[in-house]
Each structure stands twice: as structure tokens, then as C-alpha cells.
Amino acid sequence: MNTTNQVSPSDPFDLSNIKKGPIIIAMIIGAFVSILNETLLSNALPELMREFSVTPTTIQWLTTVYMLVVGVLVPVTALLQQWFTTRQLFLSAMILFLIGTIIAAFAPAFSFLLVGRIIQAFGTGLIIPIMMNTILIIFPPEERGGAMGLIGLVIMFAPAIGPTLSGVIIDTLNWRWLFYIVIPLALISIIVGAKYLKNVSEITRPAVDVLSIILSTIGFGGFVYSFSKSGELGWGNAEVYCTLIIGVASLIWFIIRQLKIKDPILNLRTFKYPMFSITVVLIVIVMMAMFSTMTLLPMFLQGVLLVSAFKSGLIMLPGSVLNGFMAPITGKLFDKYGPRTIIIPGIVLVAVAMWMFIGIDVATTTGYIITIHCMLLVGISLVMMPTQTHGLNQLPKELYAHGTAIFSTLQQVAGAIGTALFISKMSSGQKDYLTQSENPNDPTEIVAALTAGFDSAFTLGFIIVLLAIVVSLFIKRTK
Missing domain, CATH: 1.10.287 (Helix Hairpins)
Known part of the structure; x- marks a missing residue:
């Protein structure tokens, strides 16, 4: 089943005269607009359920299938980066993303919207590992914390701002504008990439x-x-x-x-490096907590507290802003103090936030929700980029592409599984409550059932994050 192209490996790529700034700018614009779409629909899900007359378990596919396609595609990117140049892959990814966005924007039915999301995801699946691998190649280890922190500003801020932006758009315009506004940004990314992006990878064609x-x-x-x-x-x-x-x-x-x-498409020998393996486990757990919460919280705010999509977005805005600003800071702290000082407190903060989400109900104030959400996203920012940087720093250069592909794959799959698992837990908790209710059609009982469902989901999240605390204790600084 192997197909081989008999081409000798290219000479090592000369990075001495490479201009890092334009490359990073081109990557950041493309990554921001594509990663933003992972959570851009979160506040729009209730509106889309009404628009297309579908159930919560059906509408979740707009989020789940996006992460699933990215997770399925990313393992192949380590191979693709050895066959095609950085420029070829990036421009192909952004063109695919643009086509998917246009299809979704003008979708006449749910099936078309889903197809558009799938095509968007193919573009995103290429961009993330290309960006991470490029950072590893053009920056030395002692500078990667700061560089990865800058990338973290995109990776963390883009999905975090998605719910806020979608809430504003849903209340002031309509859901199609969630895609209309992305089209010019994708075009700008393609133009900047075509002009400034240079190849930084070695073409070996395995x-x-x-x-x-x-x-x-x-x-x-x-x-x-x-x-x-x-x-x-x-x-x-x-x-x-x-x-x-x-x-x-x-x-x-x-x-x-x-x-x-x-020539494996995903070299699993990266797991021979203990710190890499530990950081992978941490990232999987944190991604499950992050994406599931980003999906559940707007549903709670609109379904239980009965706030508008716009207000729901505003409630989630402070945490999103904090999360974005923290990413470069945590990168610099990582370069200066090492992994344990940053990662362990971050995991503990995530656990505390998940524990505080347990028990929220119709009487919970928006101020309390904002506080917990800020704690959660600050904790996640302390964990995400320092953990990935520490894990990837353990690998030799020939495994960089495979390490970034593994991280990106498991992040997306963990996000998809976490979203599906938490939605499933919420739905089952809701059904269990209504089964025992004397009057399941009473609006008060329906809200109480929703609250019980969210309580079950956040309890599960708290238990999962406790496991991450135990794993984080094994993190240590290595040369």
C-alpha cells in the first residue's frame, strides 16, 4: 500500500536570511480566521435550531464535524509537509477555507451549511500544524516560548472570542453574517500569504x-x-x-x-520522550474542558438565565479578552521560569473554575458567571502554549512535524469528543430529571431539567480536570 516517488531529499533549507516577521504575520492572519470558526457558531446554535428545525444533538454536528475533520486530516499533514512547500500548503488551505465559507454563507438548508463547515475544516486542518512546525523551525528553543505565546494569542483568543462575536451578530444582524464577515479576512490572508510567505521546510518526499x-x-x-x-x-x-x-x-x-x-504518516516514536507524552495528556484534558464549556455556557445562559444571544456574548467577553492577553505573557514566563511554575497553577485554576460551575442555576448572577469564566480561561492560557512548547522542545528536529501533527490531531479530537460527551451528559441528565417529574410539560420543570443537565455535565468536567492535576505533578524542566 506504499507509493513512493523516487526523489532525493532536498538540501537542508537555508534559514540564515529568512525574514521571520512577514512569515509569522501571514500565518497569524490565516490561523486566526480559521480557528475563530471553531466556536463562532456557539451562540448561534439556538437560532440555527429554529431556522432549520433540528434538534440539539443534530445542531452540535456544526461544531463536532468541524473538529472531527480537522482531527482526521491533521495526521496526514506531517507527510504533506515533506511533499509540498510551506507556501503551497498554506495557500491551498486558505483557498479551501474560503470556498467552504462561501458555501456556508449562502446555505439554503442545513445539509449545505454542514458541507460548508466540512470544507472550512479541511483548510483549518492544514493551517494549524503548518504554523506550529514553522515556529519550531525558524526559532531556536530559547526563543520559542515567546514565539509560541504570540501564536497562542491566536489559538486561544480566536476560539474564545467566537461566542461573543456570534452573540453580537445574531442579535443585530442574522446568522449568515457569521460567514459574510469571514470572507474578506480570508481573502486578505490569501493575498498576504501569496506575497510574503516563503518555504521553510525540507522537501524529502517519503x-x-x-x-x-x-x-x-x-x-x-x-x-x-x-x-x-x-x-x-x-x-x-x-x-x-x-x-x-x-x-x-x-x-x-x-x-x-x-x-x-x-515511513509512518504519524511517527509515534515521539512518545518515547516522557515529557512529550505527559504534555499530550494534559492538552487533551484541557481541550475537552475548553471546547465543551464554550458550547455549554451559551446554552445555559440562553436556556436557563433566558438572556439574549447578544448579552450572552457580552458575558463571555471579559474572559475571552483576558485569555488573549495572557497568551504572550505566559510564553515569556515560560522562557524565564520553566514549565512547572506556569502549568501546575493553571491546571488548578481550571479545576476550581469547573467546580464553581457545578450548582449554577436560575438564581445565579451574571457577575458570578463572568468571574468563573475568567478564571477558567486564565487557567487555560497558563496551560495551553507552555505545555505544547515544553512537549515539542523535547523532540529532535526530524520529529517536529510529527510532534505538531500529534498535538493538533489530539486537540481537535479531544475537543470533538469533549463537546459530544458533555452534550450527551447534559441531555441524559435533562431526560432523567423529566422522567421523574410529575409534570414534565411545566415550563418551570423544563428549566429545572436543563439546570440538572448542566450540573451533570460540569460535574463530569470537574472529575476529568482533577486527573490533569495529578498528571501535571510529573512535569519537570529538561534540557
Whole structure:
């Protein structure tokens, strides 16, 4: 199943005269506009449910499928970066993203909107690892904390600002403007990239293992699909557990094959480096907490506290702004003080925030919600980029592309699984409450059921983050 192009590896790329500024600017613009779309629809989900007459478990696919496609595509990017130049991949990614955005903006039905999101995700799946790998190549280890902090400003601020921006647009315009405003930004990114972006990668053109690509797609796809459908059908449904079994089996086969073949599409030998493995676990847990909360909180604000989409966005704005400003700061702190001083307090802060979310109800004030949300996003900013930088710093140069691909893959899959898992837990908690209710059609009981569902979901999140605290204790500074 291997296809090989007999081309000798290129000479090592000369980085001595490379201009870092224009490259980073081009990458940041493209990454911001694509990553923003991961959460841009979060406040619009209730409106889209009414527009297209679909259920919560169906509408969640607009978020889940975006992260799923990115997660499925990213493992292949390590291979693509050895076959195509940085410029070719970046421009292809942004053009794909632009096409998907246009389709979504003018979608006449839910199916068209979903297709547009899928095409957008193909673009995003290419951009994230290209950007991370470029940073590792053009910056030495002692400067990567600051550089990754700047990238973190995009990776963290873009999805965090999504709910706020969508709330403002939904209340003042309509949901299609969520895509209209992205079109000119994508065009600017393409123009800047075409003018300034230079290649920084070495083209070696290794063998392409088609079977590995198929196994990766089926594995990650089946795994996330089963979690997504579990909220609607239940774990006892044949469709759910069959796709889970197929996904897990494919992933196991994929892992075994990557360890055996000469040119793996995803070199899992990166996990031989202990600090890399520990940081991967932390990132998976934090991403589950972040994306699930970004999905649940607007639903709670609009469904239980009965605030508008605009006000819901404003409530989430302070945390989003703090999160963005903290990213460069945490990068500099990482360069100066090392990983433990930054990461462990960050994980603890995330756990405290998740614990405070438990028990929120119709009497909870918006000030209290803002406080918890700020704590959560500050904690996440202390964890995300320092953890990734520390993990990637452990790897030799030939594994950079594979390390960034693994991080990006597991982030997206964790986000998709976390969203699906928390939505599933919320739905089951809501159903359990209404089953025991004497008058399940009473509006008061419906709100109480929603509150019970959110309580169940946040309790699960708190338990998961406690595990991350234990893992973070094993982080240490290495040379």
C-alpha cells in the first residue's frame, strides 16, 4: 500500500536570511480566521435550531464535524509537509477555507451549511500544524516560548472570542453574517500569504502509506462519531457501539502499523520522550474542558438565565479578552521560569473554575458567571502554549512535524469528543430529571431539567480536570 516517488531529499533549507516577521504575520492572519470558526457558531446554535428545525444533538454536528475533520486530516499533514512547500500548503488551505465559507454563507438548508463547515475544516486542518512546525523551525528553543505565546494569542483568543462575536451578530444582524464577515479576512490572508510567505521546510518526499491514511480516517472518525451519536441514541444502540468498536480497532491497527513501517504518516516514536507524552495528556484534558464549556455556557445562559444571544456574548467577553492577553505573557514566563511554575497553577485554576460551575442555576448572577469564566480561561492560557512548547522542545528536529501533527490531531479530537460527551451528559441528565417529574410539560420543570443537565455535565468536567492535576505533578524542566 506504499507509493513512493523516487526523489532525493532536498538540501537542508537555508534559514540564515529568512525574514521571520512577514512569515509569522501571514500565518497569524490565516490561523486566526480559521480557528475563530471553531466556536463562532456557539451562540448561534439556538437560532440555527429554529431556522432549520433540528434538534440539539443534530445542531452540535456544526461544531463536532468541524473538529472531527480537522482531527482526521491533521495526521496526514506531517507527510504533506515533506511533499509540498510551506507556501503551497498554506495557500491551498486558505483557498479551501474560503470556498467552504462561501458555501456556508449562502446555505439554503442545513445539509449545505454542514458541507460548508466540512470544507472550512479541511483548510483549518492544514493551517494549524503548518504554523506550529514553522515556529519550531525558524526559532531556536530559547526563543520559542515567546514565539509560541504570540501564536497562542491566536489559538486561544480566536476560539474564545467566537461566542461573543456570534452573540453580537445574531442579535443585530442574522446568522449568515457569521460567514459574510469571514470572507474578506480570508481573502486578505490569501493575498498576504501569496506575497510574503516563503518555504521553510525540507522537501524529502517519503513513501505514502495509503492504508495508514485509511485507518487513521476510519479510526478517528468512528471514535468521535460514536460519542456524538450517544447523546441522541444512547450507548446501547447498535449504531453507537458498532462505530466505536470499528473506530477503536482501526486506531489500534493504525498505531501498530506506524510503529512497523519505515515511513509512518504519524511517527509515534515521539512518545518515547516522557515529557512529550505527559504534555499530550494534559492538552487533551484541557481541550475537552475548553471546547465543551464554550458550547455549554451559551446554552445555559440562553436556556436557563433566558438572556439574549447578544448579552450572552457580552458575558463571555471579559474572559475571552483576558485569555488573549495572557497568551504572550505566559510564553515569556515560560522562557524565564520553566514549565512547572506556569502549568501546575493553571491546571488548578481550571479545576476550581469547573467546580464553581457545578450548582449554577436560575438564581445565579451574571457577575458570578463572568468571574468563573475568567478564571477558567486564565487557567487555560497558563496551560495551553507552555505545555505544547515544553512537549515539542523535547523532540529532535526530524520529529517536529510529527510532534505538531500529534498535538493538533489530539486537540481537535479531544475537543470533538469533549463537546459530544458533555452534550450527551447534559441531555441524559435533562431526560432523567423529566422522567421523574410529575409534570414534565411545566415550563418551570423544563428549566429545572436543563439546570440538572448542566450540573451533570460540569460535574463530569470537574472529575476529568482533577486527573490533569495529578498528571501535571510529573512535569519537570529538561534540557
